[in-house]
Amino acid sequence: MAEQKPEFWRWHEYTWRDEGKNWKDYEMITAGVDIGSVSSKAAVMVDGELYSYSLYRTGSSSPDSAHKAMQGCLEGTGMTIDDIKFIVGTGYGRVNVPFAHKTVTEIACHARGANSMNAGVRTILDMGGQDCKAILCDERGKVQQFLMNDKCAAGTGRGMEVVSDLLSVPIGDIGPLSLGVNREPPPVSSTCVVFAKTEAVGLLREGFDVAEVLAAYCAAMAHRVVTLIQRVGVQKEFAITGGISKNSGVVKRIEKELGVEAVEIAPDAQLAGAIGAANFAKDLLAKQMARAGG
Amino acid sequence: MVAAGIDVGAETVKVVLLNGEKVVGSSIVRGGLDRSKSADEAMDEALKSAGLSRGDVERTVATGIGRKEVEFATAVATEIAADARGVTVLFPSVRTIIDVGAEEARGIKTDGTGQVTDFAKNEKCAAGVGSFVGSMARALEIQLEDMGPLSLESDKEIPMNVTCVVFAESEVVSLIHAKVPKPDIARAIHGAIATRTTSMVRRVGIEKEVVFIGGVAKNPGVVESLKRHLGVDFLIPEEPQMVGAIGAAMIAATAN
Amino acid sequence: MLANYGYSDGSGTYYITLDTDKCNGCGDCVTACPQQMFLVEPDDYDDDKVVIKEAMRKDVKYLCAPCKPTAGPRELPCEATCAPGAIVHSW
Numbered sequence: 001m002a003e004q005k006p007e008f009w010r011w012h013e014y015t016w017r018d019e020g021k022n023w024k025d026y027e028m029i030t031a032g033v034d035i036g037s038v039s040s041k042a043a044v045m046v047d048g049e050l051y052s053y054s055l056y057r058t059g060s061s062s063p064d065s066a067h068k069a070m071q072g073c074l075e076g077t078g079m080t081i082d083d084i085k086f087i088v089g090t091g092y093g094r095v096n097v098p099f100a101h102k103t104v105t106e107i108a109c110h111a112r113g114a115n116s117m118n119a120g121v122r123t124i125l126d127m128g129g130q131d132c133k134a135i136l137c138d139e140r141g142k143v144q145q146f147l148m149n150d151k152c153a154a155g156t157g158r159g160m161e162v163v164s165d166l167l168s169v170p171i172g173d174i175g176p177l178s179l180g181v182n183r184e185p186p187p188v189s190s191t192c193v194v195f196a197k198t199e200a201v202g203l204l205r206e207g208f209d210v211a212e213v214l215a216a217y218c219a220a221m222a223h224r225v226v227t228l229i230q231r232v233g234v235q236k237e238f239a240i241t242g243g244i245s246k247n248s249g250v251v252k253r254i255e256k257e258l259g260v261e262a263v264e265i266a267p268d269a270q271l272a273g274a275i276g277a278a279n280f281a282k283d284l285l286a287k288q289m290a291r292a293g294g
Numbered sequence: 295m296v297a298a299g300i301d302v303g304a305e306t307v308k309v310v311l312l313n314g315e316k317v318v319g320s321s322i323v324r325g326g327l328d329r330s331k332s333a334d335e336a337m338d339e340a341l342k343s344a345g346l347s348r349g350d351v352e353r354t355v356a357t358g359i360g361r362k363e364v365e366f367a368t369a370v371a372t373e374i375a376a377d378a379r380g381v382t383v384l385f386p387s388v389r390t391i392i393d394v395g396a397e398e399a400r401g402i403k404t405d406g407t408g409q410v411t412d413f414a415k416n417e418k419c420a421a422g423v424g425s426f427v428g429s430m431a432r433a434l435e436i437q438l439e440d441m442g443p444l445s446l447e448s449d450k451e452i453p454m455n456v457t458c459v460v461f462a463e464s465e466v467v468s469l470i471h472a473k474v475p476k477p478d479i480a481r482a483i484h485g486a487i488a489t490r491t492t493s494m495v496r497r498v499g500i501e502k503e504v505v506f507i508g509g510v511a512k513n514p515g516v517v518e519s520l521k522r523h524l525g526v527d528f529l530i531p532e533e534p535q536m537v538g539a540i541g542a543a544m545i546a547a548t549a550n
Numbered sequence: 551m552l553a554n555y556g557y558s559d560g561s562g563t564y565y566i567t568l569d570t571d572k573c574n575g576c577g578d579c580v581t582a583c584p585q586q587m588f589l590v591e592p593d594d595y596d597d598d599k600v601v602i603k604e605a606m607r608k609d610v611k612y613l614c615a616p617c618k619p620t621a622g623p624r625e626l627p628c629e630a631t632c633a634p635g636a637i638v639h640s641w
Contacts, residue, residue: 037464060471108594130461142595143551147565151557151608152419153460162460191559194420194429194459195397198304205327228558231565280594419559457608493612 008170009161010057011039011243015072016267017052023079026051030086030285032277033069033100034109035062035093038129038157039243041274042069044084048282052077053271058129062096070099086285088277092130104280106273107135107146110241113276115141117265120237125229125254125262126272127244129157134229141276145232152192155224157243159193160250163217166197167210171247178214178249185212187219196220214249222253229258237263245269295352298340299543300333300367301376301536302360304397305424306509307332308539309340311351312547315383319344320536329360337366355546357538359398371545373538374402374413380541381505382408384531389501392520392528393537394491394510396424401495414497420459422490424510429459430483433466434476445480445515454482462486480515488519495524504528509535551593555602556610556640564611565640566628570599572636582631585613600636614639 023029026046034041036058043053054072058065066089070081081087081099089097090109097103106126114124115137124135131150137143153159164171185208190196196217203213221244240262244250246269255261265272296318301308303325311319321339325332333356341347348366356367357376364370371379373393381388382404391402399422403412416422420429431438452474454465462483469479487510504526510516511534521527531537556565575598579588587606593599606613617626628637 060468104594145552145554147554148607149557152458152559154559158460158464191418192420192459194425195418198397201327231554231563232552416561418561453605489612493615496615 006168008164008168011171013056015052015054015075017073017077018050021046021049021051023051023077023083028282028285029079029084030278030281031070031073031084031088032109032274032279032281033066033087033089033097034091034106034273034277035066035069035089035097036129036273037092037131039270040065040069041271042073043271043274043278044073044079045278045282048279050267050275053268053274055268055270058093062093063098065093066097066099086281086288088281088284090273090277101281102284104277107133107148108143109273109276109280111135111137111143111276112141112279113272113274114239114241114265114269116275116279117272118237118239118263121239121263121265122235123229123232123238124272125225125238125240126242127155127157127225127240127250128242132156132225132228134232136232136235147228147232149228154191154193154196155221155228159221160244160247162193162197163200163214166200167213169210169214174214174218175246175248175250177211178218179252181212181215183212184219185216187223188216189220191224218247218249219253222250222257226254226257234258234260236260239263239265239269241265241269241272243270295547296346296350297543297547298337298351298354299376299539299541299546300337300354300356300358300364301373301538301542302329302333302356302358302364303395303509303538304359306396306535307336307360308536309336310536310539310543311340311344311346312543315547317540319346320539322535325360329363330365333360333364334366353546353549355542355549357542369546369549371542373398374400374410376538376541376545377402377507378404378410378541379408379544380537380539381507382406383540383544384537385503385505385529388503388505388529390495390498390504392491392495392504392506393508394423394487394506394516395508396428399423399491399494399508401498403498403501412498414494416490416494421457421462422487422494424508426459426462426487427483427510427513427516429463430466430480433463434470434479436476441480441483442513442515442517444477445484446518448475448477448481450478450481451485452478452482454479454486481519484513484515484519485523487516488523491520492523500524500526502526506530507534507537511535553601555607557608561611563640566602566610567638567640568600568602569636569638570597572634573600574634575599576633578631578633579628579637582627584616584627587613588628611641
């Protein structure tokens with residue numbers, strides 16, 4: 001007896017392909033698959049250039065999610081999984097990517113990916129579904145320092161989904177709504193999402209409207225990750241990756257509190273892990289080919 | 295004279311009425327969003343059970359998270375002071391109090407006269423307090439009061455990520471999908487609370503006798519788990535969730 | 551690389567920082583830790599380096615508690631045994 005209820009937390013799933021490229025013209029075909037706790041991403045690269053990518057919600061089985069994400073990159077291209085010479089798995093479910101040749105931690109992949117998408121990037125704040133990471137990298141995208149918080153849902157995409165559901169606001173509307181307020185209630189004081197829910201209900205009772213409560217929650221979330229990132233320090237350029245990078249209400253407040261603007265990383269900051277993994281795959285393939293040839 | 299103690303918790307409001315040292319009336323009601331209204335309701339219910347009216351109550355001490363919202367209170371006491379006082383009345387030999395409520399957990403050291411010598415609290419994280427069990431019962435689609443008995447059917451330790459209520463909810467759903475028996479899941483949930491509680495109490499030190507109070511002490515699953523983790527036996531009052539209100543009433547009865 | 555394992559939550563901040571540039575992969579910490587929290591394994595760049603076991607990262611506050619008396623001097627076996635000084639606790 002499942003209750004029929006609109007799914008406010010549901011975000012946009014999609015795939016993309018570079019129509020201008022024919023993969024058969026290229027030699028080094030590699031892929032990265034990033035199985036996060038909430039979303040699954042895959043990216044295919046040809047000679048180090050982005051060819052296709054996909055973004056889906058992670059299902060209850062990681063191997064199925066991996067197949068689905070990979071299939072999304074291949075659909076309509078005539079390419080099969082066997083045409084890909086090297087695949088790197090990453091993310092929370094990386095050990096469950098059955099077709100991966102190697103796994104690399106998401107920390108290394110996010111640094112590598114964000115740095116390859118914007119060469120100036122030295123500091124990465126990855127705000128994922130179930131964790132939050134602050135990463136410093138060098139000019140080649142190699143990790144210099146990292147700090148991760150995956151113990152608690154506060155400051156994660158999952159926490160934001162809970163709030164979206166509680167207040168019946170589609171997740172994509174939270175950012176703009178929270179920025180459109182004339183007055184901001186004090187940020188919710190509870191770190192814990194469960195207690196923040198109670199607090200949000202209390203704010204509504206006190207007469208704050210939904211947008212203002214969202215502002216209070218976004219501000220609390222921004223403050224929380226700022227304290228995390230300040231432990232590693234911020235070096236320019238600063239980039240935000242992961243699902244929350246699409247929430248302007250949190251991003252703007254982080255920028256304001258840090259006093260640093262985040263640079264854009266095209267095409268989609270949520271793909272940094274998968275693109276980083278595809279880059280690792282390219283290097284590993286080159287090494288393999290050099291060994292075979294030499 | 296009649297003295298009242300009211301404990302406005304995160305989930306329930308408890309009232310105890312004392313005439314001298316004798317309990318003459320009590321009530322427990324679910325708290326609504328409007329705490330001052332819930333406090334009124336609980337007070338009226340307790341008075342009704344005692345056959346008294348507002349005018350008969352000379353002093354009222356309020357405690358609990360909503361203690362400042364009780365308009366008719368003559369004084370307030372912290373939860374820790376109320377717990378220590380209430381426990382001392384019930385069990386004078388107790389030195390260590392473990393109180394796990396809906397949204398807060400406390401470990402308290404007392405000297406046997408009702409004075410607090412040390413305490414530790416968890417008020418910032420829902421993993422480790424009663425609302426965790428409530429959320430998990432919803433995820434398991436069973437009644438909260440069935441959680442404890444159900445978990446006692448299991449003798450398996452299953453690994454589970456129970457550091458955060460929000461993550462644990464998704465984990466419970468995937469465990470159900472993986473056909474893990476519900477008793478095993480319930481046991482893992484209670485084990486998680488017991489681990490958190492044990493480490494909190496160790497911070498103040500465990501000195502005998504130990505008492506376990508608060509609404510969560512009514513859950514036999516947590517009680518069993520806590521016994522295993524703590525390694526010492528402990529007392530549980532008949533109405534573990536009323537101890538704070540009893541303490542508040544005692545403070546009211548003896549105030550000048 | 552400075553790898554910070556642990557978390558911060560409402561009760562405080564708990565990180566163990568492992569400096570993989572200092573770590574020589576000797577594994578002394580692996581045997582010294584009474585909770586067996588350490589592991590030496592190849593990192594993403596294929597060097598043998600120390601990590602905290604994944605299953606234990608969210609529990610460091612609780613796992614490390616027995617080595618951290620609330621009063622008196624503390625001597626952490628992991629910090630003490632690490633010759634290059636690659637292990638630091640934040641709390």
